[in-house]
Amino acid sequence: MSLDACAALVQRGDPDRFAAVMAAPQSARARLLPLYALNLEVARAPWVSKEAMIAEMRLQWWRDVVAEPGPRAHEVAAPLHDLIQSARLPLDVLDRMIEARRWDIYSAPFEDQAALDAYLEDTGAGLMWLTACALGAPPEAGAAVRAYGWASALASYLRAIPELAQRGRIPLVDGRPEAVAELALRGLIRLEAARRAGVPRAQRPALLAGWQAEGLLKLAARDPAAVAEGRLQLSDFARRGRLLWQATTGLF
Template sequence: MSLDACAALVQRGDPDRFLAVMAAPLAARSRLLPLYALNLEVARAPWVSKEPMIAEMRLQWWRDVVAEPAPRAHEVARPLHELIQQAALPLDVLDRMIEARRWDIYRDPFEDQAAMDAYLEDTGAGLMWLSARALGASATAEPAVRAYGWAAALAQYLRAIPELAARGRVPLLDGRPEAVAQLAVRGLIRLNAARKATATVPRAIRPALLAGWQAEGLMKQASRDPAAVGDGRLQLSDFARRGRLLWQATTGLF
C-alpha cells in the first residue's frame, strides 16, 4: 500500500517523472517510485511555509529518515527505508540531495556558477545516480549517469525559472538572453558527452535515465530562444514529449 501511495504522490506532484516511471519495466517501478516520491517531498519542503525554520525542520526530518536504522511509519519513509536496505543506497548521496534543498528556502542567489553547478549535481544528478544504483548499477557507471542527470536537472531548472522568480528567488547568475543560451549550450554539450558514455551501461539500469527524456529538446529550445525561459514558454509539444519517451523506452537509447 505504501508503494501505491508513492505512485499517487508522484503522479500528482511530478507528472513528468510519473510518465517516465510508467514507461519503465514493471520490475523497475518499485525501485524508482520511492526515490521519486522522496525527491518530491524534499523539493516541496522549502515552499510549504513562509517560516524558514519550519522548512528547515521538514528537511531535517527527511535527513533523519535516511540516517536512522529503523523505518518510520510514513507512506514514503517506509518503502524508502526498505529500498535503502535492499539496494544498499549510499546514504551520503541521499543526505546531500536533501541538504541541497536548503538553498530553496532562502532568497539569496547562488554565490557563483560553481555553487549552481553543485546544486544541480546534488539534486538532479544525485537522484539519477541513486535511481541507477537502485536498479543495480556498479560504481563504474556513476560518472556517465551523473553527467546525464546533471544535464536533465539543468533542463528542468530552466523550466522552473519563472516560478522561482515569482516566489522571490534569484534563480540565475546572469539572466541576459545570451547568458541563458550559453548555459543551455553548456548543458547540451554535457548531455551529448553523457549520452556516448551511457551507451555502454547495462540495459537493466537504463530505466533510471528515462526521467531525462525531455532534456535535449528543452535545452535546444532554450539555446535558440532564450527568452522562452523567462517567459515560461519552455515546453515541448505533447507529441514531441510522448514520442521521445516512447522511443527511449522501447529502444533503450538516450
C-alpha cells in the first residue's frame, strides 16, 4: 500500500496531525505519516467494538506487526514495515505505545497519578520520540522530545475529557479544578524544559504535532473548568497562527 493511503487516513481521522504534516518539509512527510496512521489505528482500536476481546485482538495484531514486521496486506502495516526497517525504529517504544491503549478498553480508572503519567509517556511522548527517530534524532535528544511529547499528549488528553466521560471512563485521578490547573502547569513546565534542552533542527518537524499544546495548557491552567465543560479550544486564528509560526521559524 502507498503513503497516499496513510495520508488519507490521517486526514480523515486526525486532522490536527495532518495539518502538522502538511506544515512539515516535504522530505519529512513520508516519515511522519506511517507513524501517525499507526497511532490512529491503535487509538481507535479500543472503541470499535463493545467486546473487550475484539479490542484486545486488534491491539495484539498491531503488536505482532511491530514484533514481526514482515510484509502485510494492510494500508498502514506495509508503509510502517518499510519505515521500521529503514529508520531502525525502537521496537520497544512502538510496543509500549500500542500496549498502553489497553487502558482505553476498560472502564477502570487510573490507579494513581503515576499511572496516568505513564499512559501519556507511552502514548504521546512515545509517538513524538518515534517520529523524531524517524527523522534521525540522536539519543541525547530523547529527553527534550519526550518532555515536549508528554506535554502535547496532556493537552490533547484534557481536550478529550468530556468525550471520555461520556463513554463511561473516569479519565482523571483528581478532577477538581485546582488539580486540573496543577496538572496543566506540570505540562507547561515540561514544555519549558524541552525548550531549554533543545532539539536539533532536523528533527523539529516531529514537534509540529504539538503546536497547540502551550495555548491549551495555559487555558486549562487559567480556566480549569473549561476542561470538564468542553471549552478547551483555541480560536481558529490562534491555531493557524501558532502552526505557521512554528513551521516557519523552527522554534517550539
